[in-house]
Amino acid sequence: MRFRVTPYHHNLLMDHQRLSAFYEAISSSARGVTYDLGAGSGVLSYFAAGVSEKVIAVEKDPKIAACASENLSHLENVRVVNQDALEFEFTEPADTIICEMLDTALIDEEQVPVLQRAMDFLKPDGRVIPLGILNAAEPVLMNSDNIIYDERGSDSRSAGPLRVYSRVNFKGNLDDRFRGRLKLRATGPFNGIRITTFTILQDDIICGPTPMMNPPLMIPLGSAEEPGEAEIELSYRMGGGLGSIRAEVL
Template identity: 45%
Template sequence: MKFKVTPYHSNLIKDKQRLSAFYEGISEYAEELNNLKNEEGLINKVVYDLGCGSGVLTYFASLYFQGVVGFEKESKIASYATENLKDYDNAIIIKENVLNLEGLQKADLIICEMLDTALIDEEEVLALNHFLPFKEDDGIVIPKEVVNFVEPVNMQRNNICWEDEDYKPNYEIIGPSLKYSEINLNEKIDENFSSNLELKIDKDSIFNGIKITTVTLITDKIVLGPTPMFNPPLFIPVDEIKVSKGDILNLTLSYKMGGGIESIRTVIN
């Protein structure tokens, strides 16, 4: 199937690891409900895809479920998604900011792709929080959970940056990875994150940054680490200090999920 897309959504579609993980997650849920198939071979369940973009995940859901709705606030992208799904009677695209919607029928599956590292620059945090009341009690959200890790680094940059295919920052990891937060996407996300973290150092070096890596549980069985378009590792500079092997540093890290990189604060205690 050929999709009409913007350049940004085209890059999203080319990211095969991302697409296959979501496809498998949606298929896995459909498999569990296989006995509810109607005469047309579709499962009588309602699916919402929040921020559907080109509609590619809406399309995956439409292969299995009877009532699939993709929501997209940007007119041009919504019109592409409508065009892309025109042959699927069981799927519709609604051009609307989901934050403006109230009183909807409850969905059995809510798809809400969260693709920004640690959800910091992820505008869909608000969208999912707003839509959780429109999920059936036994319904699910895909992805299920976001897990974040932090590593102390010596980096040759003094501003916040992401590592992706076009840009690889120069850095050295100087201590072990620490799992510092787990966010259950089936519950309302508390957007304000703040935590005191103990970072171990295993090398004599200059500590001047942290690397954040996000791993997403699409479902319990499907785990997706960073891919070209999904959760690229994030580098955050911190006040520079000389460190020795065996040191333990206390770092307070805070940010607002959905608040953007401007909301990040770091303090070494």
């Protein structure tokens, strides 16, 4: 089947690692009344339509929402709504909520604010896809003085092991603020940290960064640090954008 898409959503469709992880999770867990928040081209709604009673696909960008309506028009149990999920009125309780507005550490997209609101409409035994994320950090030697995504994987050099520092459960009590002390071990000089986010699609499917999902994020520390044990105070707001990030060596 051929989907009509924008160039950005085309790249998302070409990311087979991302799609196969979502396909597996949706086909084994979605059911009943399913909401797909941030539906884009409608590909995840398309996966969900075969296993759900009905699917409501919510997308705020009018251009891609029009594409999704066309792409899914042959499916009688799917409805596309062109609206911001932060304002969308849920008309019936959800058995399943799919939300793929992921971003590294959930900082630069509205995944957390959207889910905070949507959780009020999820049935107690309802499911969320993905289930959550794990964040890990490592010391790095980086070339930039700015916070940047390491999309090419060549803009920094690791200076120590990756350590998991937080887990966000989408079905739990979602707090959009993160503040924590990261204890990292540097085996060489470093001047930044690199955050890698792993997506927990379901208990037995964990997906690392893929070409279009969660590129590692590099944060400069503003100073050159020596090898050894390091403690870094990191804070940010999920959905608050990259400008909300603060990182400081203690």
